[in-house]
Amino acid sequence: MLVKIGVALSGGVDSAVAAAILKAEGHDVVGYHMKNLPDTLFELVPEKKKVCCSPSDTIDTHKIAAKLGIELRIVKLNDIFRKEIIDYFIREYQAGKTPNPCVRCNDLMKFGALMEKAFGDGMEKFASGHYARIVEHPKYGLSLARGVAKYKDQAYFLSRIKRRKLPYIIFPNGNMTKEEIRDIARELGLPVHSKKESQELCFIPDNDYRRFLLEEGIEIKPGEIVDLEGNVLGRHKGLAFYTVGQRRGLGIVSDKKLYVVALDADKNRVVVGPKEAVMRKKFRAIEPNWLADLDEKELRCQCQIRSNMKAQGATIRIFSNIVEVEFDKPALAITPGQLAVFYDGNIVLGSAFIENVVS
Numbered sequence: 001m002l003v004k005i006g007v008a009l010s011g012g013v014d015s016a017v018a019a020a021i022l023k024a025e026g027h028d029v030v031g032y033h034m035k036n037l038p039d040t041l042f043e044l045v046p047e048k049k050k051v052c053c054s055p056s057d058t059i060d061t062h063k064i065a066a067k068l069g070i071e072l073r074i075v076k077l078n079d080i081f082r083k084e085i086i087d088y089f090i091r092e093y094q095a096g097k098t099p100n101p102c103v104r105c106n107d108l109m110k111f112g113a114l115m116e117k118a119f120g121d122g123m124e125k126f127a128s129g130h131y132a133r134i135v136e137h138p139k140y141g142l143s144l145a146r147g148v149a150k151y152k153d154q155a156y157f158l159s160r161i162k163r164r165k166l167p168y169i170i171f172p173n174g175n176m177t178k179e180e181i182r183d184i185a186r187e188l189g190l191p192v193h194s195k196k197e198s199q200e201l202c203f204i205p206d207n208d209y210r211r212f213l214l215e216e217g218i219e220i221k222p223g224e225i226v227d228l229e230g231n232v233l234g235r236h237k238g239l240a241f242y243t244v245g246q247r248r249g250l251g252i253v254s255d256k257k258l259y260v261v262a263l264d265a266d267k268n269r270v271v272v273g274p275k276e277a278v279m280r281k282k283f284r285a286i287e288p289n290w291l292a293d294l295d296e297k298e299l300r301c302q303c304q305i306r307s308n309m310k311a312q313g314a315t316i317r318i319f320s321n322i323v324e325v326e327f328d329k330p331a332l333a334i335t336p337g338q339l340a341v342f343y344d345g346n347i348v349l350g351s352a353f354i355e356n357v358v359s
Helices: 013-024 039-044 055-068 078-094 101-120 163-168 178-188 209-215
Strands: 004-008 028-035 071-076 125-127 132-137 141-146 223-226 232-236 259-264 269-273 279-290 298-304 312-318 322-332 339-344 347-358
Touching (some): 004 013, 013 028, 013 055, 013 125, 028 055, 028 101, 039 055, 055 071, 071 101, 101 125, 232 269, 322 339
Parallel strands (some): 004 028
Antiparallel strands (some): 132 141, 141 347, 279 322, 279 347, 298 312
16 A cells, blocks of 8 residues: 655665665655754764764755655754753763663654654654564564664664554665665665765764763763772773773773773762673663563563673563563673663564663
8 A cells, every 4th residue: 555654864875775665666755854953063073983963964865855756854853852862861971871862862753753743744654764674473463573684683772662653664674684775775876875874973973972071061070990899999080981891991900801890970980890790690670661562570581781782581570660680691781771672582572771780
């Protein structure tokens, strides 16, 4: 059935090909490009590496829409982005956590405010260039699933999307690899067929967290680096510049390999220890978002606590707003603030934000 489809056009090759595929199928396609930041930011803070949402992306989006012959609508979402992404990012760092703004952006911006704008315009479906799939599963019904290209799978980053939205979302690229996407782009003559992928946070284009926090008026407090017994080993530059599991850049001399074990916001301390101290099995996660009906309150699944980590076997216990997770084997660097995603094979069951490690 041919329908009206809004496509989130970022200015990159993935979303360009997604729009091209849907148009070739005969759908009425309209591109939606969100502007979350003022263009002047990128004049004042040059990109160190490629980031999304820059003025050059907007220019590329216009070129893509013209090449495909589709309408393009620019949607300014600066205020929402400030409140939901940037302010959240700052709060998490002040609390000694390691935030994950990209998963919130997918939920609240791309498949939140931007998708709502498209449906307000009369669109019947909403699509993006993510490498993930919407599939019908015999046990869970309509489900979010990993993309076919395992190394490029983006289901992890989409696991905060609300379940009620799944029937209205399309991922045209989910059954393809990045190489296949670039080949299609070349064949179609899309101007972004060889464009580099975004690597840094869009609102910190130079990747300089210190500059960003200082400009936001956040006080950066140096403090002590201590071992597990509380012995002072050195000084840290500010909790925002460290994360659990970090080994390099600690600035301390030791005859042992030391890793960041915890960030103590109350005492403004970085706690370090040997690798075995960051290999843990249990943690609690909050604000669960379930994408499947789970009859059991305790179940076996696979859990992934970083986007570049292979999911590991785990047992989860589900309470109202808390998920207790126990890995079968110790996992490296369970990091408060990061996202834990739960799977049954390729199917995403849900996700929750890591709150604390359990001894």
